Amino acid sequence: MMDGIAYIKLILALIVTSASVWMFIEVIRRRLAYLSFGVPVSWSRMKRPRLARVSKEVLLHKRLLNDVKSGVLHLFYFYGFIMLQLGAIDIMLQGLLEVPLIPWPSLYAVFIWSQEWIVVLVLLAVLLGAFRRYGERLKRLKRGAKPSIVYWFIGSLMLSVLLTLSFERLLHEQQLAERYSPFSSLLANGLEAAGVVVGSTAATVGYEVCWWLHLVILLSFLIYVPQSKHFHLIVAPINLWLRRDEPTGKLATLDLEDEQAESFGVGHIHQFNQKQLLDLYACVECGRCTEVCPAAATGKLLSPMHMIVKLRDHLTEQGAALTSKSPWLPKGIWEHPPHGIGDYRVGAHVMKTEDVRVENMTDLRTRDGAAGVDSGIATGGGNASDHQSPYCTDISLTMKKQAAGWTWNAQQPIGDLQLIGDVMTEEELWSCTTCRNCEEQCPVGNEHVDKIVDMRRHLVLMEGSLPSDAQRALQNIERQSNPWGISRSQRADWIADCYERTGIKVKTMKECEADQQAPELLLWAGSMASFDNRSRKLLYDLIRLLDHAEISFAVLGLEEKSSGDTARRIGNEMLFQELAQQNIETITHYGVKRIVTPCPHTYHTFKKEYADLGMPQHIEVLHHAELLDQLIAEKRLIPQFPVSEQITLHDSCYLGRYNDIYDAPRRILSSIPGVQLVEMKRSRDNAMCCGAGGGMMWMEEHSGTRVNYARTQQALDTNASVISTACPYCLTMMEDGVKALLEHENILTRDFAELLATSVLGDGTMPSGVHTIKSEERGANREGE
Structure with a gap:
């Protein structure tokens, strides 16, 4: 039976615990109140696919393990935290009621053994985590008193567990074999050697101090968690569960006709x-x-x-x-x-x-x-x-x-x-x-x-x-439907130029309609290929490949307008919607079923964002990487002429991270005889941006290093002879980077479609001269550009 002191201890423990739990709940309640001021959203979600995703992210630490060292340390923190809650319950029960969590001695012994090992492993993880922050001094991690608090919390909590278990052995003269309590036994032996007699008052006081210390630290950490970055322990799984169902990278479409809207965009935190x-x-x-x-x-x-x-x-x-x-x-x-x-x-x-x-x-x-x-x-x-x-x-x-x-x-x-x-x-x-x-x-x-x-x-x-x-680019897009402000009447001039260079007569959808023809593919040239001389070369090689594969296609010519990607990313949603609606009207007028474009920005906008504004769901949107990959697989394009080059591929953000297309460009390059593909240190889903997205193609960088220079340096570090891209923006940025970083060496920048055309069609197919790339010819090719 419990004596008076035990009752007082129980009551005090209940009071302290209740107050701490109330503060924990109250802090969360107040922060939920702050969230409630935001714009309401629908929280309904499909559960089955989310459960699989959340399990990978939370239980298996899929993204955390991108950095193996940090990921493994967090695994110890995460599972150690969960499993040690059982140990905390056991310590509380032993201290208040002298009742173990597990009534079966043999099983309880294994439980104590596992708890002690977990405590030590978590302690080691804390030390290694502190070393990464203050020893290795990882640049991404903050340093100072605030980031250090958690190390002290977890470290002192682990030590309080070991000390409590050690004094418990001395207090009750436990006969539990040392092999089941290796670390607490070691500490208990040390305390006994220091003069703490088994069953003495010193053992009792030591146990009570450590027991209360453990409880106070545990409850203090409980209160601290929702008031710090460690609120993620609770919020992160919820946040992952409630992650948006929309396609990756899709921006929300503003209702610009909402007469009750007082403002658009976000100018206040609660918007x-x-x-x-x-x-x-x-x-x-x-x-x-x-x-x-x-x-x-x-x-x-x-x-x-x-x-x-x-x-x-x-x-x-x-x-x-x-x-x-x-x-x-x-x-x-x-x-x-x-x-x-x-x-x-x-x-x-x-x-x-x-x-x-x-x-x-x-x-x-x-x-x-x-x-x-x-x-x-x-x-x-x-x-x-x-x-x-x-x-x-x-x-x-x-x-x-x-x-x-x-x-x-x-x-x-x-x-x-x-x-x-x-x-x-x-x-x-x-x-x-x-x-x-x-x-x-x-x-x-x-x-x-x-x-x-x-x-x-x-x-x-x-x-x-x-x-x-950026304002100048938007004004040009609004007036002439291109960022340069070139007259919109010149948008189709490339068609005649293409005929002169390739001998291929590209028809417009309007001409096909007049001839009662229905091409199977609409080729969306885009502003870059329509007006930029360098991007035109990419477009012409794509056209040559489509012609060789006997694909019937047409373009919009003067009816084509800017896709609106630049306007939307810069923030002019009104201009984006105007352009999108005009483009959708034109596309639906001609009954288009398939669209291909060499521009990942246009591809993403058409595929994932035009649907909100009325783009028919049955229209298939392809990037030229997907189409050319299909044509190679179908043997309609057969790479046969060798391109003896070492090539590194720069992954376009809007093709890769936005649309998960990484393998198609690599398969295309790998299909070309003679190509040796080498990867940059940052590639695929961790590839660094070329610096052109988000409207930055049309804006100057006024601080720091130019992004395209940094990315070009990463490509040059591979010692590749050719830098390949999958985007007209990236092609321009990487080519500018090569020109700026190299004065005498000649490194080529090519879209993979240009390299494929070289291999499929061979020499003599372009009036401008030889297409098969050879190391000794790089200088001449560069001068020709």
Whole structure:
């Protein structure tokens, strides 16, 4: 039976536990209240496919294991945390009721053995985690007191378990074999050697102190979790479960005819929808998104991780002001009992950039003793690369800018803060290439790009604020349906030029309609191939391949307009919808069933985003990689002439990460005799962006290294003789990079369709001369371009 002291201990334990659980629930409730201010969304989801995906992400750590070291450490944290909850229950039962969790001695002995080993392994994981942060000094990880708290929590919790078990052996003279309690026995023997007698008062006091210490640490951690980045323990599985069902990378379509809409885009934190706000509390601040971000890697201000953290801090402060309840407990109770009601309208975090003083990229590289850092996960997590090129990627400058800029201002009225300007700067928003590598690497399912585009939409549609070169591109698209502002009457001039160069007469859909012909394929040339001389060469080779394969196709000619991708990514949703509706009307007028395009941006927009505006579902949209791959498989195109080159392939973001097409271009290149395919360190789903997406093709980069230079350097590091691409934008950016980085060497940049045409059609098929590439001819070919 329990004596008076045991009853008091039980009552105190219940009071402390109840208060802690109440604070834990209250903190979560308050943060849910902050989320409720966002735009409502439908939370209904299909369960079966989501269960499989969430299981892979949560239970198997699929994305976390992209970085093997961090992933394995997290596996120990994750499963150790789950399994040690049983040990915590056992310690509580033993301390309060002297009842073991498992009544069968033999099974209980195995349970204790497993618990002690788990404790030690978690302790080792904590030490290794701290070493990665402070020893290896991974550039993507924050350092300081706040990021260190969790190490102290987990480490002290593990030690309290071992000490409690050790004193328990001394207190009760347990006869459990040492082989079942290897570590607590070792500690108990040490304590006994130090003078703690078995069954003595010292053993009793030691046990009670360690038992209460374990309980207090456990409950403190419980309260701390929802008030820190470790809220992801609860939110991340939910966030993954509720991840959007829409096609990957598809942007939401604004209802521009909504007469009740007061604004478009996001200019206030609560104009994000509730799912977007849920993302903020799921973030674990692991820095993987920033590590692969092309903007951060080239020294610009944008950091996807810091964006999420800043929005989360701002949401918490705004929510506290609106609810008049402290976001922190027990601080709120101490200041304003009993429910934390108080005035939270003064004091907030603000992004200050004008006074930030950090070293430039060169200074950082000199100090670190390396020319740069390759920031991809595939390169080892952001440590110094082996070479000394000035175009290596390094996130250090961005990390320092963000750390120095995001500061607490105790005098800042929360109501006066502007989301765009005081929290997210325009410089950050206009640095994003929308490559989605941040989302691809995020282990908790956060989506960064749509948030940036939503804020861009507010700037463009509501404030008319955007970079002058982006504004010029949009005006040109609106007036002439191309970013250069070339007269729309010249859009079909390439057809005559194609005939002169290839002898192939390309017909328009209008001509086919007049001749009562129904081509099986609509070839969408796109603005790049219609107006840019370099991209025309790609288009002509594609046309030659289609003609050789006896594919009947036609183009729209003067009826073709910009796809609207540039307008949408920059933020002009109105212009995008106008262009899309006009294009859809033209496409449906001609009864088109299949569309092929060499532009991944057009491909993605047609395939995944035009449906919201009325594109018929039966229309099949193909990228030329898919079509050419099919034609090779069907033996309608047979590569026969060798192309004796070492080729590296740059993966287009909008073809790869947006549409999961990685293998088709590689199969095409591998089918060409003589080709040796070599991969860059960052390839496939971790490939670095060329810097042209998100409208950046038409905007100048005003800080840091040019993204295309950094990506070109990664291609040159393979020692390939040819850099191959699958996108006109990428082709231009990589070719410009080669010209800038190499003065005397001659490295070719080619779309894989050009290489395939060389192999299928051989020499003498183009009036301009030889097509089969040979090393000694590179100089002449470069001059000919």
